[in-house]
Amino acid sequence: MASHGHTIDIFSEPRRFDRAGPGALIAALIGVAALAAGFVMKPGGADLRQFMNSYLLAYLFVLSISLGCLFFVLIQHVVAAGWSVVVRRLAEQIAGAMPLLALLVIPIVVFRTELYPWLNPTDEMKHLVEHKRPYLNDTFFIIRIAAYFAVWTLLSRGFLSASLRQDASGDAAITTRLRTLAAPSLILYGVTVSFAAVDFMKALSPMWFSTIFGVYWFAGCVLSGVGFLALVAMWVQGRGQLTRAITKEHYHDLGKLMFAFVVFWTYIAFSQYMLIWYANIPEETRWYLVRQSGDWWKVSLVLLLGHFCIPFVLFISRHPKRSKATLFVFAVWVLLMHWLDLFYLTRPPEAPEPLLAGSAGGIPLHLLDALCIIGVGGLFWAWVASALARHSLVPERDPWLKESLAFENY
Amino acid sequence: MSASTVTKKSAATAGPATAPHSLVAEFASADALVRACEQVRNAGYTRWDAHSPYPVHGIDRAIGIRATRLPVLIFLCGATGTTIGILLQWWTNAVNAGVEFPWVPTFLQGYNFIISGKPYWSFPANIPVIFELTILLSAFGAFFGMLALNGLPQHYNPLLRVDRFRRVTDDRFFISIAMDDPKYGSATRRLLEGAGAAAVEVADDVKESAPPRWFLRAHVILACFLLIPLAVIAYMRVDKQTQPRIHIVQDMDNQERYTAGKQMANPVFADGRSARPKVAGTLAREDFTQDPHYFQGRIGDQWAVGIPMYHPELQKLAGGAAEVNEQLMRRGRDRYAIFCSHCHGLDGAGVGRVATYTTEREIGFVPPKSYVDPDVLVRPVGHLFNTITNGIRTMAPHGDQIPVADRWAIVAYVKALQRAQTATLEDVPTDERSRMTQPK
Numbered sequence: 001m002a003s004h005g006h007t008i009d010i011f012s013e014p015r016r017f018d019r020a021g022p023g024a025l026i027a028a029l030i031g032v033a034a035l036a037a038g039f040v041m042k043p044g045g046a047d048l049r050q051f052m053n054s055y056l057l058a059y060l061f062v063l064s065i066s067l068g069c070l071f072f073v074l075i076q077h078v079v080a081a082g083w084s085v086v087v088r089r090l091a092e093q094i095a096g097a098m099p100l101l102a103l104l105v106i107p108i109v110v111f112r113t114e115l116y117p118w119l120n121p122t123d124e125m126k127h128l129v130e131h132k133r134p135y136l137n138d139t140f141f142i143i144r145i146a147a148y149f150a151v152w153t154l155l156s157r158g159f160l161s162a163s164l165r166q167d168a169s170g171d172a173a174i175t176t177r178l179r180t181l182a183a184p185s186l187i188l189y190g191v192t193v194s195f196a197a198v199d200f201m202k203a204l205s206p207m208w209f210s211t212i213f214g215v216y217w218f219a220g221c222v223l224s225g226v227g228f229l230a231l232v233a234m235w236v237q238g239r240g241q242l243t244r245a246i247t248k249e250h251y252h253d254l255g256k257l258m259f260a261f262v263v264f265w266t267y268i269a270f271s272q273y274m275l276i277w278y279a280n281i282p283e284e285t286r287w288y289l290v291r292q293s294g295d296w297w298k299v300s301l302v303l304l305l306g307h308f309c310i311p312f313v314l315f316i317s318r319h320p321k322r323s324k325a326t327l328f329v330f331a332v333w334v335l336l337m338h339w340l341d342l343f344y345l346t347r348p349p350e351a352p353e354p355l356l357a358g359s360a361g362g363i364p365l366h367l368l369d370a371l372c373i374i375g376v377g378g379l380f381w382a383w384v385a386s387a388l389a390r391h392s393l394v395p396e397r398d399p400w401l402k403e404s405l406a407f408e409n410y
Numbered sequence: 411m412s413a414s415t416v417t418k419k420s421a422a423t424a425g426p427a428t429a430p431h432s433l434v435a436e437f438a439s440a441d442a443l444v445r446a447c448e449q450v451r452n453a454g455y456t457r458w459d460a461h462s463p464y465p466v467h468g469i470d471r472a473i474g475i476r477a478t479r480l481p482v483l484i485f486l487c488g489a490t491g492t493t494i495g496i497l498l499q500w501w502t503n504a505v506n507a508g509v510e511f512p513w514v515p516t517f518l519q520g521y522n523f524i525i526s527g528k529p530y531w532s533f534p535a536n537i538p539v540i541f542e543l544t545i546l547l548s549a550f551g552a553f554f555g556m557l558a559l560n561g562l563p564q565h566y567n568p569l570l571r572v573d574r575f576r577r578v579t580d581d582r583f584f585i586s587i588a589m590d591d592p593k594y595g596s597a598t599r600r601l602l603e604g605a606g607a608a609a610v611e612v613a614d615d616v617k618e619s620a621p622p623r624w625f626l627r628a629h630v631i632l633a634c635f636l637l638i639p640l641a642v643i644a645y646m647r648v649d650k651q652t653q654p655r656i657h658i659v660q661d662m663d664n665q666e667r668y669t670a671g672k673q674m675a676n677p678v679f680a681d682g683r684s685a686r687p688k689v690a691g692t693l694a695r696e697d698f699t700q701d702p703h704y705f706q707g708r709i710g711d712q713w714a715v716g717i718p719m720y721h722p723e724l725q726k727l728a729g730g731a732a733e734v735n736e737q738l739m740r741r742g743r744d745r746y747a748i749f750c751s752h753c754h755g756l757d758g759a760g761v762g763r764v765a766t767y768t769t770e771r772e773i774g775f776v777p778p779k780s781y782v783d784p785d786v787l788v789r790p791v792g793h794l795f796n797t798i799t800n801g802i803r804t805m806a807p808h809g810d811q812i813p814v815a816d817r818w819a820i821v822a823y824v825k826a827l828q829r830a831q832t833a834t835l836e837d838v839p840t841d842e843r844s845r846m847t848q849p850k
Contacts, residue, residue, distance in 0.1 A: 270537065278534070
């Protein structure tokens with residue numbers, strides 16, 4: 001509409017890196033080096049189990065981000081969102097790293113006995129694990145992991161390549177078709193993410209029960225995915241691309257999504273906690289007992305304050321979401337908190353007894369945690385950065401693009 | 411505004427008297443509307459508005475609408491919800507108002523229920539209610555606040571009297587400027603025409619007049635109808651029913667059960683008794699206590715004859731005093747009214763509501779003896795305490811319902827009832843006696 005002066009023509013906007021900078025290659029090299037160093041040297045007297053614990057944590061962190069962006073892409077299509085088109089390609093490319101993540105899951109499958117107690121149950125566990133055998137058995141585990149990555153790769157690559165095809169053809173029918181496909185895709189997504197949460201994290205405590213666990217991880221995925229997306233958008237703009245196309249209106253909406261998922265995560269986390277606390281059944285409370293004993297209660301407390309209270313109070317108003325500087329802080333913060341959340345989900349010991357006896361030592365942070373996140377994160381960034389450099393940074397012939405460029409919050 | 415500029419629409423037809431209300435300008439496109447709005451805004455008008463079939467991007471700024479205050483209102487409502495949620499649960503469950511705030515009337519006191527073995531005040535359990543109330547009041551704030559700030563609901567708008575204005579829901583765009591705008595003058599029409607209006611017209615408003623008779627009558631009749639439910643309720647409250655009330659929600663209220671009173675046989679147990687004796691080799695929790703006087707009303711194998719005022723719980727009820735005092739008596743009277751009076755009557759004569767009700771209907775209930783029955787008069791306090799705790803003959807135990815200290819307060823009060831009803835003239839202080847013997 002002629003009345004707003006800020007509508008721009010996308011074809012006059014820098015929207016493509018000329019070439020992949022050296023950053024991608026450097027990230028890849030650092031990533032490989034860090035992982036290799038960690039695996040071979042095992043610093044600090046670590047064993048393979050410690051390495052795998054750290055690897056799992058770093059891996060899940062990156063996987064969450066990618067899955068969060070995949071959800072972002074799907075949900076934008078299913079609701080036929082106009083506002084998000086200028087950032088959708090970035091999300092598509094972040095989700096598009098799924099083949100790499102499928103590759104990186106292999107160590108977890110190979111060394112699964114180091115991680116998952118149900119593969120070698122202790123005497124205490126045996127009885128219960130026996131009952132869970134129909135689900136928790138080796139063959140089915142591997143089939144499931146393969147199935148997850150098949151689904152996620154198909155979805156993320158499928159939506160990405162359809163979008164790229166539209167760049168070339170400008171065919172509006174692609175948008176309509178993707179909208180139709182997005183609905184069943186979301187169902188597949190929901191089911192696979194729930195079960196993956198059980199397999200990757202809940203199976204670390206095979207004695208435990210929680211039916212909401214999948215949703216809990218999903219909340220963290222979307223939160224970190226959108227946070228990362230906002231950071232990538234800032235990075236892209238910092239390198240002179242899409243400088244006028246992505247406006248504070250789009251950042252505002254990304255901020256709203258982050259805020260919504262901060263609250264949603266809390267809602268789910270509390271729902272899980274309250275029911276278990278209320279029913280007070282030993283096989284359910286042990287999981288929380290562990291996280292409340294020893295030094296772990298401090299982690300729980302930091303999570304409560306940092307993952308909910310602080311961002312809730314600081315970012316409830318619209319202003320910090322509309323300023324790039326504060327939104328940057330918000331995005332970095334939620335990523336940190338999501339990492340801590342995964343740490344809290346995966347790292348505590350299975351049984352509370354040593355903690356209660358005070359013989360468990362402090363919080364088991366390890367040098368390998370840093371090495372692994374540098375390693376997996378470096379490889380992930382190398383993939384994303386080089387993928388971004390290969391194509392236009394925006395779905396430039398999407399029929400909703402004009403609406404997205406003119407988007408304003410009221 | 412000179413009368414000549416007023417174009418009377420349907421002047422010929424004898425409708426209600428009208429007066430010019432505002433100036434309406436029609437525009438053909440949203441762009442034209444936005445541009446015109448900017449001009450009207452810049453001219454300094456304040457009492458005007460733009461109308462369009464759909465939300466127009468950028469119109470807020472063109473009109474110069476300030477950011478809404480709604481978020482602040484919603485926040486305040488939400489915070490109120492949070493506060494109510496916290497206070498409500500704290501007062502109804504976490505506070506033992508009867509002891510801590512004895513001046514609060516009983517019907518305003520809470521319950522102190524133990525739920526699921528959690529402490530009276532346990533935050534995780536309280537969060538859902540706090541959360542829901544926060545959301546509820548925020549939503550009310552948002553919904554009703556939006557209505558109020560927009561001046562809705564509005565059943566009538568004079569603009570709708572302009573025929574061409576109807577296309578505002580279809581394909582035309584309008585600006586209306588009220589004639590009581592301080593800036594309003596002869597230049598207004600020129601401004602609108604200059605801003606590209608396709609047509610400018612005056613909207614008339616009906617002069618205020620009394621509502622028609624039928625309208626008032628209808629309301630009076632409606633109000634009378636609304637009184638019917640109230641009247642029914644009032645009637646039901648005083649009416650005596652011979653039939654039991656309709657029991658809609660059964661809630662397992664009427665079901666087969668074994669009652670101790672009827673001493674029914676129960677095939678589930680080998681000995682056929684439905685009332686189970688204590689399991690051999692077990693001890694009730696109170697058997698463990700070192701204080702049989704306080705917990706059982708016994709000293710050795712004798713019934714205690716004194717109230718154990720040395721016990722801190724009991725002293726708490728007496729406001730810290732170590733003897734039976736008025737505060738303790740009041741507590742006793744209060745608890746007695748709640749737990750005993752419906753059977754024993756407020757005076758302890760044995761004619762409470764339950765007794766009258768059952769006697770009237772000839773339901774087999776043996777009314778309790780009067781407290782001044784010679785048998786009961788001689789009971790030591792320990793025995794009375796035991797009667798409350800464990801029941802006696804056909805009276806059921808009340809120990810589960812009444813905390814120990816409260817039971818003692820009741821005992822003290824029952825003793826006072828007995829004393830009052832067996833009093834003689836000698837018990838009245840000498841200087842007061844003359845007042846009682848003097849004829850009126």
